Amino acid sequence: MGETIGSAWWFIVALGVLVTIHEFGHFFVARRCGVKVLRFSVGFGRPLWLRRGKDGTEYVVAMLPLGGYVRMLDERDDQYTPALQAQTLAAKPVGQRIAIAAAGPLANLVLCVFLLWAMFVVGRPDYAAAVGSAQGIAAQAGLRTGDVIQKIDGSDTPTWTEAQYALTISAIDRKPVQIDVRTREGGTARRTLDLSKMPQGFDETNAVRLMGLVPRHMLxxxxxxxxxxxxxAYGILAQDDRVTAVDGQPVESFDDIAPKVRALAARGGPGMIEVQREGERLALEITPGKLKQPDGREIVGLGIVSAKATQPAFDAMLRYGPLAAVPQAFKATGELTGQITGLIKRMVTGQMSLKYVTGPVTTARAANATAQLGLGWFLNFLALLSLSLAILNLLPIPLLDGGHLLYYLIELVKGSPLSERAMAAGQYVGLVLLVGLMGLALFNDVLLNRLLHW
Structure with a gap:
């Protein structure tokens, strides 16, 4: 219940900030263009708070915090009189209407830059892009335990978050990538990771592991x-022993133990298992044996299971000074824009699964999770959400800002507005597309939450 309440609260906070800024963009430009604004509302439904300004505009916070709107004077409005014709949106030149429609997404873009600047100044704790273990494709590329990934295809990877995203997208595109690393010896090297070898139909969420790469903090x-x-191992090893070597071969993680034990068994005879126990280093002789699994299979092993792993502490910090953060914020906004548009393109072309189209439930969970990680992470989340809102609103779908912009651009080309019949047909098409998108998002939300609770 605590997570549910937290998710709802942070979702309302996030959406409230983004919607207010978005609608303020429309409101601000509309007022500067001389359009009479009747209502500025954050949320839909019955007003929880309402104040009427001296200019007659109603400022409202409504019951359902799932969006907002700016209601501008229209000829069909009850408050319309012929004397107010010049203050209607329709009476304004098409250039001003384009500016009003674009102002909302532009406000979210500006907000994204500001939030990223604030995130860089505050600092976002993260994990270093350090290799914990490399097998399969990653090992074939020459990546080794202790390497630190510094660049992927020329783009900086200051933390694991940037590295993971770049690797995942490259895996989806099934293309080789150039990885610049700082080796464990302290030098530098370039590796070529051939992701065209990724298995067909792989799970994109598990792409990094499938290429054989495990980051240090996930060991x-x-x-x-x-x-x-x-x-x-019964009666020889003990609970809480930390295994440091098997038959003289050093052990970095629990996953290292099984293959080294199999190699010991293949050699034949007993071997030495080195452990740390209560501050002492011990070398204990053990002979691996056959162990029967629940499914009836037999494997060679010691009969040990790992202790429950805890979340390791962050070991990296993404941070810049107030001045240095300015160009970094613009750079990050540009990179995120390319990433989001690239994801949309991959989904439209079928290169990426539509299961990643999610709705308010997943967004709420993400808001709560990032808020728990600290201010830096929550600012990063808000920036990403603000930019996503800007880009999605610019899609040429009727009912969205992009749909209005499309109508206005057609009007510029043909020299006259579209007919009401054509606009109505477009609104129906837009409604169908939006309902379908919302239905898909909600379905994925429900499916994801079922999987998370199984």
Whole structure:
């Protein structure tokens, strides 16, 4: 229940900020163009708070915090009189109407730059882009434990967040990427990761692991949580032992133990398992044995399971001074714009699954999760959401700002407005598209939440 309330609260905060800025963009430009604004509303439905300005505009906070609107004077409005004709939106030149329609997305774009600047100044704690283990495609590329990824195809990867995104997108595109690393010896090197070898139909959310790459912070510590009764390690190893080596081969993570034990078994005879126990280093002789699995299979092992892993502390910080953060904010906004438009293109062309189209439930969960991580992460989330809102609103779909802009551009070309019949048909098409998009988003929300609670 605590997570549900937290998700709802931070979702309202996030949406309230973004919608207010978006609608203020429309409101501000409309007023400067001489359009009479009847209502500025954050939310829909019954007003929870209402104040009427000296200019007659109603400022409203409504019950349903799922959007907002700016209501401008129209000839069909009850408050319309012929004397107010010049203050209607329709009476304004097409250039001014274009400016009014574009002002909302532009306001969200400006907000994105500001939020990213604030995030860089505050600092976003993260994990270093350090390689914990490399197998498969990653190992073939020459990546090794201890390497730190510095650039991917020329783009900086100051933290694991940037590295993971770049690797995932490259995997979806199934293209080789150039990775600049700082090696564990302290030098620099360039590796070519051939992601055309990724398996067909792979799960995009698990792309990095499927290429054989595990970041350092995701490694499971080689600490023993339990030992199967009667297994080779029973009575020799103990709970909370930290395995440091198997048969003289160093161990970095719990996943390192099994292949080294199999190699020991293939050699034949007993081997030395080195552990740390209560501050002491011990070397214990064990002979691997066959262990029967619940599905009936037999494997060679010691009969140990890992201790429950805890979330490691952040070991990197993405931060700049107030002046240095300015160009970084513009640069990051440009990169995010390319990433978001690229994702939309991949979904439209079928290159990427539509299961990533999500709605308010997933957004609320993300808002709560980032808020718990700290101010830097929440500012980053708000910036991404603000930019997404700007881009989605610019899509040429009737009922969105992009749809209005499309109508106005057609009017510029043909020299006269579209007929009411054509505009009405466009509104119906836009409604169908939006309802379909919302239905898909809600379906994915419900499916994702079911999976998360199984």
């Amino acid at each position: 499971v510590p080689p600490v023993i949580g339990d030992i199967t009764k009667g297994a080779p």
